[in-house]
Amino acid sequence: MNKILIIDDDFAVQTSLQLLLQQAGFQVKTCDSPAVARELIPIFKPVLVILDLNFSIETSGEEGMKALKMLRAEFPEVLIILLTGWGTIDLAVEGMKLGAKDFLTKPWKNDHLLQSVRTILDLEEKTESISTRKKLDQKFDFEHIVGEDSQLLSILETIGRVAPTDAPVLITGESGTGKELIAEAIHQNSKRRIRPFVKVNLGGISATLFESELFGHVRGAFTDAKSDRIGRFELANRGTLFLDEIGDLDLSSQVKLLRVLQDRTFEPLGSSKSKTVDVRVICATNRNLEEMVAQGTFREDLFYRINLISVKLPALRERPTDIASLAMYFADNLKVIYERPQLKISSKALQWLQTLVLPGNIRQLKNLVEKTILLSPNDQLEISDFQKNITQVNSAPKNAFPEVGTLTLEEMELLMIRKAMSFHQNNISRVARSLGITRFALYRRLEKFGIPYSEE
Structure with missing residues (x-):
């Protein structure tokens, strides 16, 4: 029986979590301070610690971060989940960098918390390495994935191990490397295999349509909303939601996505009624999200939320x-x-x-x-x-389209903008007119791709 230690100065939180985890089959102890935890851990020997970041009236989270550093230094083998309020999400992200496995916001949802605990414990279980494709195929369903390269076998072994859990997975790699196939394989080998696998290409959804596509809308929510529409999250309930090209998501949509991933609740556009979903999320991108985080174009808290398990596909x-x-x-x-x-x-x-x-x-x-x-x-x-x-x-003509598969849509867009800028000698009005977009839309794309220009 796995042992869990709860560190929280709120007796009500201690009691609630203890009852929840004991009913789920875990052996649980509680304490109200990091100092007591330091004495208790060598005796109780917990596998997992649930640590509240706030131990002060100011709710700064500093005491919790000190406790995390102490736990990581003195008990590196112990797994840690952080409990935080929305005000200390940034601290929770820092905690992930320091080695915490996950962070949950208060008030938590019992199902979500248990799912996180089980996922982290499942991922830490030692499993025998499977070295050949034949052995992998005997244990998992990888029917549509072809190859025996050692890099591929290592990836298949990883996703085979991760699939039965509910761990969020981030799949990276160049265009055309098979990210969607890997996402489907994770779903097919999971406990959700008989439930829906819903694909969403975020690169093809504008910021104005994001909420309607992902969360749905009610009749009258906007001019063309003539009937209710179910969103992708609801369609994927109890199944898997595959968010492709997540690196193309604008910052305002990233905030909305993060809230759903945090709380597992959302409101359809035009509705005030919240809906709860149980969805496993798999994301994919051909972009370098870590660089985007450093540049401020991708939220760091969202990056850590989707990146519990990372799989990089080779070219x-x-x-x-x-x-x-x-x-x-x-x-x-x-x-x-x-x-x-x-x-x-x-x-x-x-x-x-x-x-x-x-x-x-x-x-x-x-x-x-x-x-x-x-x-x-x-x-x-x-x-x-x-x-x-x-x-x-x-030998195709100079102005012919490139072969399908050689460029992504985004690369094509960049190429066309560069050609238009060169042809019209950086005249913004003429470039925008030739591309069939507004000057404002062109400015946004020039900034996105880092193309220098002068204001007219």
Whole structure:
């Protein structure tokens, strides 16, 4: 039975938490100060400590931070969850940097608190390392993930271990590396697998539509709201919500998202009635969120809330030995779709594919294989069949669109703005008009991409 120590100077908080955790099957002790905790920990030997940050009338949190530093220094093996009010969220983030595993706001929700406790304890359990793809496939459902590269196997082992918990996961990596597939695999191997898996591309949602999309709206909430609409959080209730391109979220929307992740409650747009959800959140981005935090374009508290477990996917050029397997996997699927049962890729072509630099990663490889299958009449695809398509891409007219998968929408936007700025010699009015946007919208994009300009 896991032992938990509660450190809080409020007797009502002590009692409430003790009853809740004991009913959930934990052995619990309480104390009202860090000094007493220092004496009690060597005797009681708790696995987890729930530490209140506020032990003073001023609720500055300084005593709690001192206690955290003491616990981390003297009892580094003990796991720590911080309890805080909204006023001390910044301190809680500092606490995460110092080694706390999670922070919860007061008043807490019992289900959320128990979920956090169980997740952290589950993640700390020692499990036997699984070294081969065959063993991983025997234990987990990774049917749609192809490859045996050591980096990929390490990622699959991590997500296999994390999947049964409710830990939030942040998936990073270049465009086309398979972030959505990994998110789906986490859901498929979780206890929520029979519940909804809801995908949201945050890069495609404007700030004005964010609340309506994520939280829903009631009839009459705005001009075009002619009927009630259920938001993505509610659709994903008891399941998994996948938030793709979270790095594209503006700061005001980040605040709204953080509140839902903190409290598990929200109000549909135009409604005053709160709704509660039980959702596991998985986020993905091709951006460097740590750099964005340092630049002030991504909230640090949100970063720590979504980043309990981080998975970085390697680019395809970092796992070239998997290219042949991926190409054959795509060909096997496409020959069924296009009714070409004899279709295959020659061994020489497979070797040649492994030498390619594919900036669009797996997405670009799939596009190349599919395009070659569509344009080649041969049942056995040779190097020359693929080279024709590679040549067409490389020798395309200067003003042609780049191949699908080679650039993200954001990279395309940056490229087009740079071209327009150069063509119109930085004349803001002409650039905005040629791009079909307002000058204000252009200024925002110039600032976003760090493109220098002069005010007109």
